[in-house]
Amino acid sequence: MAKSLLQQLPSIVAAGKRQAASILEQLTGDSRVSLQTRELVIPSRDRAGLNLFDEKADSGEFVSSENRLIYGDNLLAVAALLAGDDETPSLRGRFDLIYIDPPFDSKADYRSKITLPGVTLDQKPTVLEQFAYSDTWADGTASYLAMLAPRLMLMRELLSNEGAIYVHLDYHVSHYVKILLDEIFGKENFRNEVIWKRKGGSALSSMNRMSVNTDTIFHYSKTDDFIFNSVYMDPDPDYVEQMFRHEENGRRFMLNVCSSPTYRPNLIFDYKGYATPPNGWRYSRQRMEELDAAGLLYFPEDKSKQIYKKVYLDEYPGQLVTNLWTDISLLKGRNAEILNYATQKPEALLNRIIAISSNPGSLVGDFFVGSGTTAASAEKLGRRWTVSDLGKPAAMITRKRLIDQDSSPFLYQAIGDYQVEQARSTLGRRFRLGDLAKVVLDLFGALPLPPEENVNGSLGRLPGSRTLVFADSPSRLTIASTLRRAQGYRDTKLGGFDRVVVLGWNFSAGIGQDIADLNDSNLEVLVIPPDLLDPLKKKGSEKVAAEVRFSSLQFLQAKVDGRYASHNSESLEVSLINYVLLSPDAINLDDAGKASLRELMNKEPLSLIEYWAVDPDYDGEVFRSIWQDYRGNTENDGDPLRVVTQANLDLEPHVGPRRVCIRAVDVFGFESEVVIEGVEVMQ
Numbered sequence: 001m002a003k004s005l006l007q008q009l010p011s012i013v014a015a016g017k018r019q020a021a022s023i024l025e026q027l028t029g030d031s032r033v034s035l036q037t038r039e040l041v042i043p044s045r046d047r048a049g050l051n052l053f054d055e056k057a058d059s060g061e062f063v064s065s066e067n068r069l070i071y072g073d074n075l076l077a078v079a080a081l082l083a084g085d086d087e088t089p090s091l092r093g094r095f096d097l098i099y100i101d102p103p104f105d106s107k108a109d110y111r112s113k114i115t116l117p118g119v120t121l122d123q124k125p126t127v128l129e130q131f132a133y134s135d136t137w138a139d140g141t142a143s144y145l146a147m148l149a150p151r152l153m154l155m156r157e158l159l160s161n162e163g164a165i166y167v168h169l170d171y172h173v174s175h176y177v178k179i180l181l182d183e184i185f186g187k188e189n190f191r192n193e194v195i196w197k198r199k200g201g202s203a204l205s206s207m208n209r210m211s212v213n214t215d216t217i218f219h220y221s222k223t224d225d226f227i228f229n230s231v232y233m234d235p236d237p238d239y240v241e242q243m244f245r246h247e248e249n250g251r252r253f254m255l256n257v258c259s260s261p262t263y264r265p266n267l268i269f270d271y272k273g274y275a276t277p278p279n280g281w282r283y284s285r286q287r288m289e290e291l292d293a294a295g296l297l298y299f300p301e302d303k304s305k306q307i308y309k310k311v312y313l314d315e316y317p318g319q320l321v322t323n324l325w326t327d328i329s330l331l332k333g334r335n336a337e338i339l340n341y342a343t344q345k346p347e348a349l350l351n352r353i354i355a356i357s358s359n360p361g362s363l364v365g366d367f368f369v370g371s372g373t374t375a376a377s378a379e380k381l382g383r384r385w386t387v388s389d390l391g392k393p394a395a396m397i398t399r400k401r402l403i404d405q406d407s408s409p410f411l412y413q414a415i416g417d418y419q420v421e422q423a424r425s426t427l428g429r430r431f432r433l434g435d436l437a438k439v440v441l442d443l444f445g446a447l448p449l450p451p452e453e454n455v456n457g458s459l460g461r462l463p464g465s466r467t468l469v470f471a472d473s474p475s476r477l478t479i480a481s482t483l484r485r486a487q488g489y490r491d492t493k494l495g496g497f498d499r500v501v502v503l504g505w506n507f508s509a510g511i512g513q514d515i516a517d518l519n520d521s522n523l524e525v526l527v528i529p530p531d532l533l534d535p536l537k538k539k540g541s542e543k544v545a546a547e548v549r550f551s552s553l554q555f556l557q558a559k560v561d562g563r564y565a566s567h568n569s570e571s572l573e574v575s576l577i578n579y580v581l582l583s584p585d586a587i588n589l590d591d592a593g594k595a596s597l598r599e600l601m602n603k604e605p606l607s608l609i610e611y612w613a614v615d616p617d618y619d620g621e622v623f624r625s626i627w628q629d630y631r632g633n634t635e636n637d638g639d640p641l642r643v644v645t646q647a648n649l650d651l652e653p654h655v656g657p658r659r660v661c662i663r664a665v666d667v668f669g670f671e672s673e674v675v676i677e678g679v680e681v682m683q
């Protein structure tokens with residue numbers, strides 16, 4: 001007989017603790033997880049081609065900022081935050097507030113609708129996302145709890161001693177997660193069960209079931225010494241009408257008793273001949289006199305009755321928030337917040353949570369950030385923030401949202417050596433990079449070369465042909481010198497081959513231009529699917545081989561049209577020329593979607609650009625985007641489906657040539673870059 005969930009919970013918690021402990025043990029040394037900074041975003045979205053230089057770009061503000069958006073598995077993201085690195089210290093014990101809204105519906109549709117000129121594509125999740133979701137629900141709620149357990153344990157390590165976590169759930173799993181939270185944070189640190197009534201929710205779904213109109217948000221602290229600020233709700237109109245019945249000089253007021261609810265012997269005294277309440281007064285004599293002098297006491301004619309304090313409506317802060325939140329609506333209609341993200345929560349909800357459990361300057365986290373509401377609210381309320389999500393659409397929406405509200409600079413990061421981390425999970429912690437190369441060659445259909453001719457196990461040949469295959473390492477970038485090395489292997493190994501195919505995981509900026517410059521028709525460069533190891537772990541190599549698509553690289557063409565200098569400023573003109581998407585076969589679309597995409601690629605390739613940015617002084621390491629445009633930014637050309645293709649940047653003067661980098665992200669989340677060296681001022 002199968003065990004019930006209650007019977008499985010102890011083993012789920014124990015396994016989660018082991019996994020969390022193993023990760024904590026690996027926070028130092030070569031095996032620790034690291035974050036790779038993909039972009040330093042200095043928000044300055046394009047406004048009809050005008051971009052006045054913003055002092056915050058050079059203010060150094062971003063150096064100490066902990067504002068960051070991380071793309072990747074939150075288990076690895078939290079581990080990296082705990083580990084820190086040479087440039088960024090560990091954030092262990094630094095978060096005053098963590099809010100998470102993990103997916104809690106096993107039948108949820110995680111597809112994304114992408115609206116392009118003339119066509120709407122229905123994209124399924126990436127393989128990485130699919131397997132993450134299938135892992136989460138493989139064995140129903142038990143798998144969901146097993147996913148959450150180690151993550152919650154690691155998040156607890158991020159919390160400060162004054163910190164708290166809010167976990168947002170619905171009826172599917174809330175009661176089981178409550179038991180999990182009791183075990184991880186301690187029953188004594190349970191603070192509240194907030195019931196959010198989503199105003200304007202669903203109607204009755206059937207004749208024999210009441211509609212579900214509420215969510216549950218559990219509030220736990222790390223210790224007894226936690227941040228808690230009083231927050232008020234707008235007063236209910238019926239309450240105002242009932243209670244504020246008195247008027248004085250045109251001001252409405254209500255009466256609050258001045259008697260103490262509990263016995264206070266030190267506050268028993270006569271005041272102006274009025275009877276002393278049985279429990280004593282609520283205020284000291286001095287305070288009573290102050291209130292009296294301010295005209296805030298109400299004295300009934302009958303001195304046997306008690307004294308009241310006046311509370312004026314125009315000074316009334318509202319009603320203290322309870323654990324029943326009925327005043328915050330779902331986003332609907334034409335609300336300006338709506339981003340068409342399925343699980344988007346209103347900013348009012350996060351504003352309240354952040355106001356209650358953090359202070360200005362506090363660090364706030366969200367590791368299922370979705371549409372970015374937590375980051376957006378934290379930014380507006382003067383908090384620092386660090387957020388992450390596994391979904392590429394979530395990362396792109398959040399980045400655009402923060403740029404749109406002109407946020408302070410933030411880092412956009414990804415898991416460093418993500419494939420290495422996945423390989424350790426799939427092949428064991430002692431795996432060798434040569435083992436991974438062998439797996440890749442096998443999936444590509446290549447046979448390994450003899451050991452004496454095989455460099456680190458990375459070389460193979462396609463049967464029945466004179467084609468050499470070189471599988472590059474996931475721990476380094478595939479760059480121009482890599483391609484030249486592959487050409488050398490082609491010409492020398494086993495008497496020489498006709499062609500060489502390079503399979504790479506991570507590519508340098510401008511690799512597309514490097515390939516074009518080599519002008520070698522017998523050199524082919526293909527992308528290894530970044531989520532290759534997830535299905536491999538589930539299905540084994542034989543089944544996966546038939547599904548894997550090694551795609552061609554996406555390729556951006558852009559140019560600098562001019563650099564002009566005046567007495568105290570410079571301008572830089574940049575334009576996009578063309579964009580070549582990787583093969584549609586590598587994108588999770590149905591056949592009709594792929595056909596429509598191919599047609600659009602041939603007709604209007606630049607309409608596939610979702611976001612592009614410019615760094616006028618690229619250092620080759622961190623891309624500092626000081627200018628951005630993106631689909632949906634209608635302040636430029638009024639077209640929500642296209643980006644502008646020309647940028648005019650107003651900059652501070654710069655001595656010497658500029659190294660300009662243009663980065664673009666397409667609607668599917670694939671990135672590409674062009675680096676233009678030695679841009680001089682035009683005379």
